[in-house]
Structures are given as structure tokens and as C-alpha cells.
Amino acid sequence: MAIKIPRGTQDILPDASPTWQWITEKARKICQLYRYEEIKTPMFESTDLFHRGVGETTDIVQKEMYTFKDRGDRSLTLRPEGTAPVVRSYVENKMHGWANQPVKLYYIGEMFRYERPQAGRTRQLTQFGVEAIGSDDPSLDAEVISLAMAFYKSFGLNKLKLVINSLGDLESRKAHREALIRHFEPSIHEFCSDCQNRLQKNPLRILDCKVDSEHPLMATAPSILDFLNETSKQHFEHVKEALDAMGIPYEVDATLVRGLDYYNHTTFEIMGADFGAITTLCGGGRYGGLVSELGGPEVSGIGFALSYERLLLALNAEQVQPEIENPLDCFIVAIGEAAEKKATELLYLLRQQGITADKDYMKRKTKGQFKQADRFGATTVAVLGDEELEKAIINVKNMETGEQQEVAINEFPQYVQKLVENRRDSHE
């Protein structure tokens, strides 16, 4: 049996790859505007990085990692997310000592999670993410959120919803955590087994549970927003004011709890609509203890990650098409062996001049070659056969008007060049 693509992965075929290039271009462009610089980290890291950086209690670490041993008996893991590796690099390269602070980075790359695939969820996913590390200024939170929103807007997407929340600082989180345990503990046996486990490990995530969302204790659960201390409150207020000033609408959702352990203060999610159960396009937030946890100084960062796969769902739902096209300037129809050889030479000349050019490689008849040229959307076709070779000319046909012109073969490249330039001028 033929070998098939691994589960949860996909080939990006030529008809889809322009869209992928388009997304990448938009991402780079927006990062350039906001002055974030690209960082590339390895596809695999020491397994410990994710245990320490992402959190032992998270689903990612507990059941979704592609972990393997290399020949030197090192435990390595294909990266399931981008923040921990970037922070590892921040610490390893002592970026906290760089002149420009905060350090503003972005990455584009593949992530790997062992999950059950469905629409918008694959085992290899492509993420664009941003990390601004070294400042706890709340206006930086707003900048990162606005970058994400501007990115989506640049595609013309409109059905977006920004949801924000604050988890507060360590002190606030601790107080809230205790209140949650007090709230749920007496009746915890009425909750699902996941929630029973969460009670001591991470009671915050009980709020996130879909199974027990109708339980009366959910509605009356203590809200993190009531436990924010003065510092945390001010931070959150500042973020909201900055968003208001930029005219970015948002909703505050006190139950928005991000899945990874390292978040504090601001968390946010951008949701799309109209494409099935999965609506989260982008998730992010501020992380406090992560840098020091990985051996760096006590600084915090803020970032987000979003996937191409889900952006694609949103683009489909709103019927957005990429702006990329690749027109064929000239197709050479060669009739006979001698002409075929000459065509190869002429193609090379055209391409050296920046003219997109192609020919037949399937030994098609003349008619078939024209059909191919038409399918490619060639704007001109050059016909070369024995008759032309004898007279040292080539017949250049305009495929829109059907007009055909004899051109001396040694003037052919310049002639096509002129046609292409005229066409470009008239289109501008």
C-alpha cells in the first residue's frame, strides 16, 4: 500500500500556497510597522523546557507532546508552542542586557501537538506569534493586542470579537484561588472528574469547564476581578483605557482563563464566527514568572500566538481571497525538434529579462500547446516552427486580440519585453 501522509498533517499544494505566502507577508509587514523583529528557534527543544515553561498540569504537557530520545539518549520534544522556546532564547542570549528594551520579537513556524484532528486543529500547525519581553508597562499589553487585531483587519476580516480578562498578579491570584477552593470544595463531588482534579492543582480552570458550565455554583463563583489588588486593578484599567483610546472594541470576560500556567495580569482571546465549534483565532497574555523560571531575571513579557490554519477558516468564512497573482507573459509553442531546441534557448533569454515564460514538455500537438497556453492564461504566445526557423523569425500572437505579428528572432526578447511593459503601464 502506498505510504500516506501522517495523521493530522497536510500538504499545502500549489493552489493553496499563495494564500500561505500572503499570510506570511502580512505578518512580516505588520511586525515591521510595530517594530518587532524575527526570531527563529529550533523545531525541537529539551523536553524539560516545556515541563518547566508550559506547566505540568497543562493538557499540552500531559498528553500532547511529541517526545523522543535522540541517539545520545537526550529527551527532546517537538515544540508544542512558541513562547517557552523564545523565552529560553531570551535567557540564553542574555537579551535582558540588550540596549533596546523591551525586546520585541516575532516568530513564524510549525508547532506540534498530538491531538485528535478536526477542522482548525491539526497535529502540525503553523503559528505566527509575538513576544515583548522586559517591560510590564500595560500600554505594551495594549500594543500587542492592537497588533493582533490590526493583523486580522488587514485581511478585511470583520467578524472578530476581542475578549479580555485579568488574572491579576501573584498576590491577587493566590487570594482568588483560596476563595475558589472554599467555594467549590463542599460540593466538588457534584462536578466532573476533571474538575475534581483541578480543585487543588488549578481551581481557576474549573471555570473553564464545559461539562459543568450549568452547575449553579458556576454562576456564583468568586470572580477574579473582585480579588485584584490595587496594582493589578490599575494595570487592567490602563490596558482598557489604551484599547478605548485606539477605538478597539472588547468584552471583559471574567471566566477567560488561558490554558497555560505562566499567565498573569492581562489575558485575551480573539474569536471569529461562523465556522464550527472552534472559534478561537488567537490567544495571548502576559506572563510573569516564566523568564525567571527559565533562569532569567525577574522580568515579565506579553505575547500572543495565532495559527494559519484557523485564520484560513476565518478567511473562508468571510470569503476573502489572496491578492497574489502570477501571470504568464509568454508561452512558446514549438513545432518540431529543431524549434523545440531553439525554444529552450529563447525561454532562458526571456527569463533572464524578468519575463515569466514557459513551454510544453509533454510533446503535445500544436493545438494542445495552445490549449495549455490558454489554461496558463498566457498573454502572448510565440510560435516557432520550421517555417519560422527558415526565415529567422518568430510569430508572436496576442492572446486577447488574436492578432499575430512576425518578429525577427534576434529581436524577439526585446519585443516581448516591450509588450510586457506596455501591458503593465496600461494596467496602472
Add this chain to the structure above:
RNA sequence: GCGGCUGUGGCGAAGUGGUUAACGCACCGGAUUGUGGUUCCGGCAUUCGUGGGUUCGAGACCCAUCAGCCGCCCCA
């Protein structure tokens, strides 16, 4: 990891146990010995995701397995 649905040529899709597996699109060839987008004619699945079983006979029924989609969980 759990539950539901699905799997026929490059694509879409008929076929609900009986001989040579409809049809549409795409593709290739011819009508037009060297000129496209229209038309007409012809060609194009030793085989129905894979493996096994039931049967005189299986694309259809059964079992297993793989994959996809949807839902749950969770997340990007």
C-alpha cells in the same frame, strides 16, 4: 482519550447481493497534415481506503484496521 457520520477514476457523484461499475467536470486525441477559449466524435477505474470473513456470487452484508469530517475534552 471518548462518541457519531463517512471512504467508489484527478474532482464531484450513481450504484441497497447477481454477468462488461452509470453520469457530469477535468484531461488526452480526432474533425481543423502548424494556432486557444465554442461545437461534434472518440479515449480515459482489471476495480470500489486497507486486511480478513460470510456467500455459488460482495462496491454493496459482517469483523478488524486506517483515514477524513463533526461533536466532547482542550486549545491556535
